[in-house]
Amino acid sequence: MKKILSVTQFLLNGLRKHENIRCLHTGYISHQKQFVLTKDRYPHIKRGNYTELNDNHVKFFKDLLGSDRVLTDPNDVQPYNTDWIKMVCGTLVCEAGCVLETLDQELEKHNLMMPLDLGAKGSCQIGGNISTNAGGLRFLRYGSLQGNVLGVEVVLANGEVLDCLNVLKKDNTGFHLRHLFIGSEGTLGIVTKAALQCPPRPKSIILAFLGVEDFESVLSTLKLAKEQLSETLSSCELIDAPSLDAVNKYLGIKSPIDEFPFYVLIETSGSDVNHDEEKLNVFLDKAMTRGIVIDGIVTNEPSKMQNIWQLRERIAEALLHTGAVYKYDVSLPVQHFYEIVPLLQNELKDTSATVVTGYGHIGDGNLHVNIAAEEYDQDLVNNVIEPFVFKWVSEKKGSISAEHGIGLKKTEFLHYSKTPEAISLMKKLKNLFDPSGILNPYKVLPLH
Ligand SMILES: Cc1cc2nc3c(=O)[nH]c(=O)nc-3n(C[C@H](O)[C@H](O)[C@H](O)COP(=O)(O)OP(=O)(O)OC[C@H]3O[C@@H](n4cnc5c(N)ncnc54)[C@H](O)[C@@H]3O)c2cc1C
Incomplete structure (x- = not known):
């Protein structure tokens, strides 16, 4: 066995x-106005004794027909190089x-x-x-x-x-x-x-890193971004002050703006930089006039964008420098998105936990709650953190795992996000697919 x-x-x-x-x-x-030339799609067919199109041929046809009757722009000729079944x-x-x-x-x-x-x-x-x-x-x-x-x-x-x-x-x-x-x-x-x-790669990407005074303003920023940026909005991420402090303190990565309780990172992706910039400017103008965004920077320079993304992408890594991190990945209705962080800060104030942070994909209602401590304490996890987090999330009709899955750690808490009937059907499916239980045993489903 x-x-x-x-x-x-x-x-x-x-x-x-x-x-x-x-x-x-x-x-x-x-x-996308891209195509594969026949010679590339069928490389096994040996080319016959034909000449290859060159500038002289193009000139000949332009002289013959007039230059406005000869298409040379790749975008214009693309439909003639692609068959209708594409x-x-x-x-x-x-x-x-x-x-x-x-x-x-x-x-x-x-x-x-x-x-x-x-x-x-x-x-x-x-x-x-x-x-x-x-x-x-x-x-x-x-x-x-x-x-x-x-x-x-x-x-x-x-x-x-x-x-x-x-x-x-x-x-x-x-x-x-x-x-x-x-x-x-x-x-x-x-x-x-x-x-x-796979979607077309955007031709224009712009990143805005914004400072916001309170969580209400974070929600207003998200709402306005969805309204104003619509199809160009490609990311909306939240970073709270303790998360940014950790990246700064442990990885030495500095924020490009002053200190705020919350930061919102907004990315747009599109096909026309002028159009995308125009939309972003209207959004920023409205956000600042209404006082929901206080400060921020906008860039489309790849190296600067990369630096800003590090402030978000390296939070988990930075927090690990504290010693131990308890990590939770939950989905919540957006109005309750951040409430759990101050509640946990209060709940854990007399324990070995040193920092409680919240960050994540606010555009998708997905919060990462991270609790840092100098040493790992299983009793704290079993008796305080997990009962509190999972029960609270369930009461708010959230999911105990937004994107990281159940794995081995959360099997006994699955019932907070799935009904008994759903768990029973999952067990039947598992039994049907894997009657001997040889595929990732102990994961996802509770033993009992
Ligand atoms: C820095 C960092 C940032 C992250 N950010 C995000 C994020 O923003 N969003 C998010 O959703 N996740 C995030 N994750 C988690 C990430 O989703 C997973 O690490 C990744 O998707 C798993 O891929 P892996 O190849 O590492 O799989 P592994 O960790 O090796 O495996 C994950 C699980 O899938 C199973 N598995 C792996 N390959 C196969 C296969 N071929 N067939 C069947 N089962 C398989 C394994 O048995 C295991 O149960 C992050 C992780 C890190 C380290």
């Missing part, structure tokens, strides 16, 4: 060691062991991007992302992996390979089996390949 239990890890290690990590296929989408789809099919950042770099060559971005991108693998249904920094714009994963190939517990590697955006032929493997944390099967739809 022991040997069988290690099957999952064995296969995952195999994926990690897979040296032939590669994208199997990248496609293109027509509305052998092009903006999809990526890859092996599960591909690292997220590597995939994004590969897609950049085709002016596409991964619909997912998160701090762990340099090490996490797409199979892990899919299995945890990772959310990340641009969920607000591009949506969940459940929406973006078009198909998966999965190895089932009995060794069968289930080919659901669909690349179609629409396919209503019965049960959507792939969804069972997205977010089930490897308990129903091992993802070995995936097909994802």
Whole structure:
């Protein structure tokens, strides 16, 4: 039995060691005004004895027809180089062991991007992302992996390979089996390949880092950003003062603006920098005139944007320098989003906890609550923090795990976010897929 239990890890290690990590296929989408030339799409067809188009030919036709009757701009000629079924789809099919950042770099060559971005991108693998249904920094714009994963190939517990590697955006032929493997944390099967739809890479990205006096103003900023920036809004993140202090203190990364109780990071992505700037300026003007944003900086310089993103992406790393961190990842109705942080600060004031911080994807109602302490104290976790956090979140109709999953740690708390009937059905599904319990045993489902 022991040997069988290690099957999952064995296969995952195999994926990690897979040296032939590669994208199997990248496609293109027509509305991006990109296309693959026939010579590139069918490299196996040997070119006949034809000449290649050159400037003299273009000049000849311009002289013959008039220059306004000859199209040379790639955007204008694209429709004539793409067939109507658009052998092009903006999809990526890859092996599960591909690292997220590597995939994004590969897609950049085709002016596409991964619909997912998160701090762990340099090490996490797409199979892990899919299995945890990772959310990340641009969920607000591009949506969940459940929406973006078009198909998966999965190895089932009995060794069968289930080919659901669909690349179609629409396919209503019965049960959507792939969804069972997205977010089930490897308990129903091992993802070995995936097909994802990949959006066009934006041509213009602008980042605003804003200082805000209170949480009411944070909510007003979010509301105004959604109204004014609409389709260009690609990220809206919250950082509270203790989180920013930690990044500053432990990693030496400085805030570009004065101190505030809250900071809101707003990113826009689009195809026209002038249009996007105009929208952002209107938003900022309104936000400052109404007094909901007090100070801020705006940049579209890549290095400056990277520095600002570090203030958000490296909070978890910074807090680890305190000694121990208790981390919670919850979804909450936006009006209750930050309430739990001051409540916990009060609850924990006479304990070994030193700092309680709240930050996260406010645009998606996803708060990361981090509690730092000099030393890890299991009693504090079991008797104070977890009963308080999970009960409170459940009372507010939130989720005890917004994006990090259940894993081993939260199985006994699953009932706070799932009804007994739902848990019972999950157990039946697990039993159907994995009757011997060899796939990630002990994870997700409570033992009793
Ligand atoms: C700095 C940092 C920032 C992060 N930010 C975010 C964030 O913003 N949003 C977010 O959602 N998450 C975030 N995360 C968590 C992140 O989602 C996960 O670390 C990542 O998605 C998991 O991928 P992995 O390759 O690391 O998987 P692992 O950690 O190796 O595995 C995760 C789980 O999936 C299972 N698994 C892995 N591969 C497969 C497979 N091929 N088939 C079946 N099961 C598999 C494993 O058994 C395990 O249960 C962050 C993590 C870090 C370290």
